[in-house]
Amino acid sequence: xxxxxxxxxxxxxxxxxxxxxxxxxxxxxxxxxxxxxxxxxxxxxxxxxxxxxxxxxxxxxxxxxxxxxxxxxxxxxxxxxxxxxxxxxxxxxxxxxxxxxxxxxxxxxxxxxxxxxxxxxxxxxxxxxxxxxxxxxxxxxxxxxxxxxxxxxxxxxxxxxxxxxxxxxxxxxxxxxxxxxxxxxxxxxxxxxxxxxxxxxxxxxxxxxxxxx
Amino acid sequence: xxxxxxxxxxxxxxxxxxxxxxxxxxxxxxxxxxxxxxxxxxxxxxxxxxxxxxxxxxxxxxxxxxxxxxxxxxxxxxxxxxxxxxxxxxxxxxxxxxxxxxxxxxxxxxxxxxxxxxxxxxxxxxxxx
Numbered sequence: 001x002x003x004x005x006x007x008x009x010x011x012x013x014x015x016x017x018x019x020x021x022x023x024x025x026x027x028x029x030x031x032x033x034x035x036x037x038x039x040x041x042x043x044x045x046x047x048x049x050x051x052x053x054x055x056x057x058x059x060x061x062x063x064x065x066x067x068x069x070x071x072x073x074x075x076x077x078x079x080x081x082x083x084x085x086x087x088x089x090x091x092x093x094x095x096x097x098x099x100x101x102x103x104x105x106x107x108x109x110x111x112x113x114x115x116x117x118x119x120x121x122x123x124x125x126x127x128x129x130x131x132x133x134x135x136x137x138x139x140x141x142x143x144x145x146x147x148x149x150x151x152x153x154x155x156x157x158x159x160x161x162x163x164x165x166x167x168x169x170x171x172x173x174x175x176x177x178x179x180x181x182x183x184x185x186x187x188x189x190x191x192x193x194x195x196x197x198x199x200x201x202x203x204x205x206x207x208x209x210x211x212x213x
Numbered sequence: 214x215x216x217x218x219x220x221x222x223x224x225x226x227x228x229x230x231x232x233x234x235x236x237x238x239x240x241x242x243x244x245x246x247x248x249x250x251x252x253x254x255x256x257x258x259x260x261x262x263x264x265x266x267x268x269x270x271x272x273x274x275x276x277x278x279x280x281x282x283x284x285x286x287x288x289x290x291x292x293x294x295x296x297x298x299x300x301x302x303x304x305x306x307x308x309x310x311x312x313x314x315x316x317x318x319x320x321x322x323x324x325x326x327x328x329x330x331x332x333x334x335x336x337x338x339x340x341x342x
Contacts, residue, residue, distance in 0.1 A: 093272055094286030094322035095279050111281045122276040125269050146330055148290050152268045159265035 028132035033090030041087035061117035089120030262317035
């Protein structure tokens with residue numbers, strides 16, 4: 001009998017592992033170029049896994065491939081929320097290689113960077129339609145949020161019924177305006193933060209757990 | 214047959230496409246009409262805009278067509294969705310396809326520049342390349 005009980009217990013434990021645990025949700029970090037998406041992805045990854053996701057830069061389109069950091073376990077209220085973070089290239093409707101020349105880049109490098117950037121944007125759109133379960137939308141709070149790309153992307157996210165959390169980044173800068181973002185997208189909650197300085201990350205993690213847990 | 218003039222070298226051609234003309238076309242057919250016009254240097258105005266899914270595909274196809282010194286991409290402007298004219302979640306549940314019904318202007322990125330935009334006004338500067 002003891003053997004049977006043990007066998008039954010181990011089967012039920014295996015079944016629980018197989019069927020009860022959900023796969024981590026894939027949360028895409030989206031937004032326009034230079035909003036601080038990779039800085040945020042790195043902040044989250046470093047806080048909970050100790051590793052970074054990718055290199056950060058002030059030159060637009062530094063991230064030209066979607067990068068996934070798997071199994072990020074965020075501890076909240078005595079429990080854990082496990083997510084995969086997908087850092088995506090900044091979305092735009094135009095890429096002009098001559099803009100990279102202003103960052104002391106040779107023409108060949110600028111052309112290569114622009115080609116990779118266009119591939120990256122197309123890839124990000126594909127991920128959004130097919131492969132993410134929720135979205136963190138990062139905006140630079142020093143910039144006008146009322147752009148067509150932001151409006152279109154938030155419309156695309158809403159049309160897919162994906163949960164979305166809007167983050168007003170760069171609140172450490174003087175020109176930052178959180179209210180401007182709240183006014184532009186009143187249908188969504190906006191959380192202020194500085195991913196670079198780590199300001200208000202506790203609230204960001206609370207909301208990640210609430211929205212995507 | 215309606216009269217068709219060749220575009221003047223000094224002018225900018227504007228194609229105003231009615232909702233009726235776009236009706237019944239597939240997403241890719243609509244995207245092709247838009248991008249073919251824009252790549253010829255025209256400003257394309259849609260009486261009714263694209264659905265969010267079509268917008269997503271328009272961005273994706275535009276990216277694949279960008280080529281240095283030839284085509285830098287598009288500038289696109291439409292009024293923001295108010296949200297309540299979409300039929301909402303219930304509408305989608307009932308199988309109602311969301312129709313944006315928003316006037317949309319699309320042009321070559323190097324020829325159209327948005328000067329001002331809010332919920333009720335879009336002001337853009339169009340220039341000859």
